[in-house]
Amino acid sequence: MKINTESKFYKWEVVILLWVAYFLNQGDRQVFNTVLPHIQAFLNVSDGTMGMISTGFNLFFAMTVPFAGYFADRIPRRKIIIFSVALFSTATVFTGFANTVILMLLFRSVATGMGEAMFGPTYPAIIAEYHDSSTRARAMSVHQTAYYVGVIASGFLAGLIADKLGWQYSFLIFGASGVLFTIVLILRLKDKVKVDSVKQESVKKPSFFEAMAAIFRVPTAVCMIVGFTSLIFVLTGYLTWMPKYLMETFELSSASAGFNSMFWTHAAAFVGVLIAGMLSDKVAAGKGGGKNRLLLQAGGLMLAAPCIALMGLSSNIAIVYAALAGFGFFRAFFDANTYAILYDVIPAKYHSSSSAVLQMFGFGMGYLAPLILGIMSPKMGLS
8 A cells, every 4th residue: 555655644553653663672681681580680781891892882882873873864764764673673682592692782782772773863854754853742742652651561562571571582472572563663664755856866975974064053053062961971870770770779679670760750750751842843833943942951851960969868768759850850851852952953854963962962971870879789789
């Protein structure tokens, strides 16, 4: 059946397709964090070694993402999305068979990291093709909820599967689901047809270094890099170690720690991002335009920051859960506006490349957080 890429319905179908792909993307990523104690016991290694495996994932992500972004501005983006989902899903399956640190690094750090890096700078550019500034923040926000749902669901299900069947099955089940969804993407996901051939040709002209440097010529985009990098550093650190922190500090089971470490923050973020997305498109249409998106984003990040400190300072689990929820709700105002702001100030021909640079710095610096916390933990404690 021929797909009409110009229809109003299909532009939201694209968001739904990418939503499921992103759900699987984040689910596969969070499985490792949830079953980390089981893997650590199975491999009989230190916190530092587990931090190294997590760090390796983010390192290879950061190394791959600039090239993924560059090619996503030059070749059909649907092909990159399909290959990405197939690669990280297959790698997740093979992670379930890894029985040494080397194999864990190969399948988890290298293959999964590279596969997810291809998805990162490509999906927002496809959404931006179908959604202009009047619906872009809302579309991005709806898509972002896949991250929150994926982390919550995978945190609970992976822990439950690990407790009942073994940690290996968590990777096998999540990875196999992604492989099957690849077929749906092949059948339904299309790039938007561009009728302006001159414009199409202009997309192919920038060199690799020109495309990578485009973001640095715009002060607003540079500020976005700094903010995004700071947030990813915090997120990578606490998402990696929070399940273990709850297990050790409050003596929760794997399933309970996996669920609670992810549910409160991401459930609140789910609500926050939908509110932020609607507000963002509304205020951007008024006086001040895109500058109002920046105010929403900055305010959210300022209110989210104290909640992180409260997570580690409190010995009351209810307060820890409240801090997780507060952080999730307020940081969602950052998430909802990231690509909407970036694409307001960056030309369309650089959309994927600019997203790639943003993610390269974010994950390039963020990858240090799990390793730093893993090294600090034996001496200072995870809190």
